[in-house]
Amino acid sequence: EIVLTQSPGTLSLSPGERATLSCRASQSVSSSYLAWYQQRPGQAPRLLIYGASSRATGIPDRFSGSGSGTDFTLTISRLEPEDFAVYYCQQYGSSLYSFGQGTKLEIK
């Protein structure tokens, strides 16, 4: 079973700054099978990025994903107030899915 480890656990930044979130897999993950989600307080998760780098429908272009193998990154180029939330990476393999433990992005 592939384990995803996200870092940092909490990231404190100000609006307008750049955020870089990391997701490391315990073994290689196909880029096609890595996604990112945003969860705001009291809301269901929302798909942001799939296939490691493709933005989901309606997702602003300040969100971007990159990486391959065991190391993947979600970047938010200029933080807006609504971007402060928890972010999860997710992988798919052998008909099973798993999530990382999440990174909380908080206002500094």
Next chain:
Amino acid sequence: EVQLEQSGAEVKKPGESLKISCKGSGYRFTTNWIGWVRQMPGKGLEWMGIIYPSDSDTRYSPSLQGQVTISADKSINTAYLQWSSLKASDTAMYYCARHYGAKIDYWGQGTLVTVSS
């Protein structure tokens, strides 16, 4: 428009059984995997399992196998998550979600299950 409408919040006692539901609309329900994700209070997302409504092929997370049952009734476009004997540790928010290939693209609003004596 794809929508997943989940049943309402539940309060149960330990040992009781429960079945919660998720009705899909706006897409071809029978030929898309649909599954469940657990979120315990203050914790992260935990994938539980999926079902293919057309033939009821089901996959479970190894850590949750045997603890819950996922089913679907394709005649009414509804998926279910069921417990035969609830524990306090089952207290959580449960989300149903459409699994489209490797991504989970549409989510229900969540069903809060509280198990307390």
